Amino acid sequence: MPEQASPTSAPVRQAVVIGGNRIPFARSGGAYAYSSNQDMLIAALDGLVARFGLQGERIGEVAAGAVLKHSRDFNLTREAVLGSALSPATPAYDVQQACATGLETVVGLANKIKLGQIDSGIAGGVDSASDAPIAVSEGLRRVLLDFSRARTTQQKIRTLAGLRPKDLAPNAPTTGEPRTGLSMGEHQALTTAAWEISREAQDELAFRSHSNLAAAYERGFFSDLVTPYRGVTKDANLRADTSLEKLATLKPVFGKALPTPATMTAGNSTPLTDGASVVLLGSEDYARAHNLPMLANVVDAEAAAVDFVNGKEGLLMAPVYALPRLLQRNSLTLADFDFFEIHEAFAGTVLSSLAAWENDDFCRNQLGLEGALGTIDRAKLNVNGSSLAAGHPFAATGGRIVASLAKALSEKGSGRGLISVCAAGGQGVVAILEAR
């Protein structure tokens, strides 16, 4: 029997990752071009329900979100639950923290489980760069709103007369930062240049991502993590046959206006991607009562944000600041981890973060440490591939990483894993999972 939810004064209990499911990620405009966020989130949920026999089950709470959202998706997660095989009595809420959305849903639900507020939860995220919302221009929007408020014909005519031809052009979403106007890639190009990350190092990381992901598929690692969708059985962005030579032929796309040589290409940057992922979380008693596996414990998490607007730090460098705080709180060092899952928004992001943690001056001056945080063993980094190979449907990346890392820890049978996800707005979230 699942235990009763207990008041918050009770001692905290474990929140465990039971398993996960995602649909294969597809490049924007590809196989999921006509799938909505809700379609994909339902598919991810239904695959999870099928894997764990949760049909008609009332889950404590489902939390998910999307970065690119239509206004009709104001209640996206609840609508997806209603469209899924879960009990309609399952409550749900939406979260939005840019690319950290998926990880933040895991953290939030795990905390509720730890506090005894819920016994089970499904965390997740979805994004479609294909089925993106297109909004009318600010000018047209104002005119339409004024028109609807106008009472007399005269007022109506006057309102419409305020319309200018340029107002008719629609607004498509961009990855541009509202306060700087720079795209995410251009922001990263500044950081990549500042840390003097070479083109070769970035291509090498991209190559490893593809070969690691391909190898993981080959050995059946994803057979209980991925459910095919719309005929797609593997991440469509994966290039199992790519090589350093092929990656070296690609032309740079970001940082071309900088004084330093441009190094960021379509090969070492993530493409726009469509996809969805979900993670089943529960208390130990919930998992036992339902004869469900327990892959890993959700230990702790920390968010950080940086002032990128005034150029004090790189847009995607917030996780660098979050990590030492998280390690200190848990009395851990980098040597205490067996797996590092650092989201590959760009190869340059990962490499800049690693360089920062290895740098004595930076760690002393910016992170307030006594010296360099340390070096991350590359053999433990993104061992089953990451976003450069799998693709990066913004809010779905956190769920992909948590489920894959939990399974890797379960296979190993011991140890800890660290997750680091950067996000727009100069934010980032890091988290720790541990094997059971």
Add this chain to the structure above:
Amino acid sequence: MADTYLELINNPLPARIAKSLGLPRPAVLRRHTPGEALADHPLLVVGSGPGADALAAELLAWDLEIRRHALPGETLSAAIVVLDDVSAPMDLAAPMLELGQAVRLLAAGGRVIGLFRAPGESTGPAQAAARQGIDGAIRSVARELRRGATANGIILQRSARVDEPNVLGALRFLLSGKSAYVDGQFLPVGPAPIASAAGSRGDGDPGRPLAGRTALVTGAARGIGAEIAAVLHRDGAHVVVVDVPAAGEQLARVANRVGGTALQLDITTPDAGARLLAHVAARYGALDILVHNAGITRDKLLANMDAARWDSVVNVNITSQLRINEAVLASEVFAPDGRIVSLASTSGIAGNRGQSNYAASKAGVIGMVRATSVEFEGTARTINAVAPGFIETEMTAKIPPLTRQVARRLSSLQQGGLPVDVAETVAFLASGSAAGINGQVVRVCGQNLVGA
């Protein structure tokens, strides 16, 4: 794939035209619906021996109207001819001729069922001739029946009594709509296994004979496998559905429809048995029913056959089953009264042009089932094969239209079967009432002209 001819011909005007032109007139078969009555009309029990008396007495307890002699002009749901006591061919005349009169009274979707002892266990040539003679006579009756009626037999093996539970279980299946596409077949039924006291479970609630049991079905993402999962679920089983990872989307849909769990697994991987056992053990504790349904075809005339086609078919259709069974039989997860049902094919019985690889694999299934059944003797476990004939699936829908129309009419029921017909037979063999059936091949083929 809809059989449009069958749908058309069951309307008044087309039916009249077809009759005058002598065209085939396939009937809409009587299929099982939950809660249905076993018979709408009286049942006739033909036979003068003590076996016939005992059976008639037993059937009265089923709340059925039983006749020992048909009333003139009445309609019968079934005629059961009990011939367990014949000693020479001349003994067949009286009961068979009486059966002939009863056949005239048989309702649409009616049943003729013969019960007799195994010819191989006869006291001498004359008795063997009589018993084998029944086989031929019943097969012929099956070919003569129309309007969706079928004729089948139950062969009493060893000392099995006419009125014991195993025989009655088989009789109930043959009387019901669950056997709609089983025609001209003989179910050899043995006496209750010695281990019946130790580990053999009965059926309990007749509407949910598999309640509380855990079944695993391979190749369950679509077609016959998906239907097997649905029928096992209807009968009360927890169902684990297995298919290759690439079929995961459809598999998840099947799992969610039957309230089961989906396991994406390529059954040809060396550790497939261990992995499916681990899944069942962790989620359900024990494996009660294993249905080997996964199968593929790679048709080519043998002269044009290549190693890839031959190997993939044999690997999926039989080698994987052998490997999985080895793991299952060595595991304590497999229940003491566990059931294995393996999908064979009429191609594996009669051969089929362009299917030497497929037929080798499916005949191999039959060989495996027979050999494994010997290991199960004296236990409460059983293993059997089901051999589908022409079944309306995505696979047979790919047959060219004219060939498909001809293939459909080639059986005594003049139509293809449905996936549910195969699934019903699988579910019956998986149930407690099939405890006396072991090492057999049950064809679900509507008494197809080929492969019978």
